[in-house]
Amino acid sequence: MKLYLKFFAINLKSQMQYKATFLLNIFARVVMSFATVAGVWFMFMRFNEVEGFTLNQVLLCTAIIMMSFSLTEVFARGFDVFPRLLGNGQFDRFLVRPRNIIFQVLASQMEFARLGIFIQAAFVFIYAIPRSGVVWTRDKILTLFLMIICGSLVFFGLYLVYASFAFFTVEGLEFMNILIYGGREFGRYPFSIYGKGILKFLTYIVPLALFQYYPLLYLLDIKQNAFYMLLPPLSMLFLLPSYAFFRIGLRRYKSTGS
């Protein structure tokens, strides 16, 4: 952990070398992600509700997915640019250092400019939380935190799978982008609006709905069963196969070197 903080410091220092660029980058991210929010807004100018959800309820959902994804983008940047790490030999350097590989990939790159999306999400929360009609009990605040943190970890799991694919091929990585960026874009709305099939896929295969749709129902008092509160932590099970897959990819890399 101490070492992670030192990496954190050196990453921050590197990016602070160009302060104006850094601040502009953050600003650009705030503006860009505003388009995401505006998209939801425009939709509700035509329709008053989507599948029974009001604008403010959907905005809550949007903010949750944006915030959790932005955390992943900031802290798991190394996996986002993983094919590049393999290509330029930086990954080989990790292999000759006496530390855990995943730790090194995480620590080597942090993209603080992506905090712009985090900031935008915070604005949306400020707007939507009082208007969403949720009665904020202690359990619900806890649920909200779990949704964001666990969501971020599930996205991290997707990044791990993406990186594992990169060990095998340079092609076909776009398929993973559908899940990762598609998950982010479609996740602005509760996943139920896309139909049963997709909801099932996002519940049992890639558990994005476990930290987004189901606990949202709990927040909105549509479901009152406390079990829905525990679904976000359950979604973290996704990390197990992701990790296993990464190990397989790593073993293959060590036997082919490319």
Place this chain on the structure above:
Amino acid sequence: MITLSNINKTFKVAKRQAGFGRAVKALFSREHELVRALTDVSFRIGDGEMVGYIGPNGAGKSTTIKIMCGILTPESGACEIDGRTPWKERVAHVREIGVVFGQRSQLWWDVPVVDSFELIRDIYKVDEKLYKRNLDELAALLDLGELMKTPARSLSLGQRMRCEIAASLLHSPKTLFLDEPTIGLDAVSKIAVRQFIKKLNAEHGTTVILTTHDMQDIEALTERILLIGKGRILLDGSLEELKKRSSERKTLVVEYKGAAPEICFGMAVREDKDGRLVISLDPSILSVSDAITSLAAGAEITDVSVSGVTAEEMVASLYKEYRI
């Protein structure tokens, strides 16, 4: 102690074919071609040895280095470095080695070099006292001084290489792998790097394994050479032995005025142009001094130079001999 025995490594290379139809087909099934990278590679390197690992591009040098560093796993064969198998005990093994990849940096680009050093210290958990001692010594020997306060991105290649080497030695490794450490450096930096490596080996007894295409590196640094070609170890011996083996001939360059000097037995003219004569000489037939005397007897000679076989020529002739 480094021992490699019968290391074999084959790479599967996907065959790529032109044409859209074939590209689509390749998505589902791909034809593979097996390329033998290493065949029965065996050698043994004792503690404190300095070994030059040479061979043409694509001969398997990097693959061998990667196996010894624990980056690659071979198909068969054993590799033991200080009692450990690199790819089985990666973490324990890499603590004891330093690696310099000449073409890749391990320094953080945008921060002062000393910040990178401190992070490396923490990665390797180097004790503060030892770190200070190593850093002082490395800074003095490699003349780092002011460089350490500079971000890596604004260093010249030679300056950066000195910092890279220092970065690889902060944890006092027992073995140092240098993959083309002098590539792209100017003459002064090359000499500085060579002197440092020599000193490191002499004073700390660090085992050094060096790959290079620069034969002056080999000449200046290593006593022992391993030659690899097409994935096989072809030669293992001292530089002197190899030189003797490849050729005993010497080259004489003579500059003269007026009529060309007379050539006698044991000499072969390679070039004769504008008063400059290049002669290849076999010293077992005619000694160098006799050759010069006989040349000088018949013509006015303004300059003479004698040279043996350079390492460069020797290696070129070796490559030729083994057809690699």
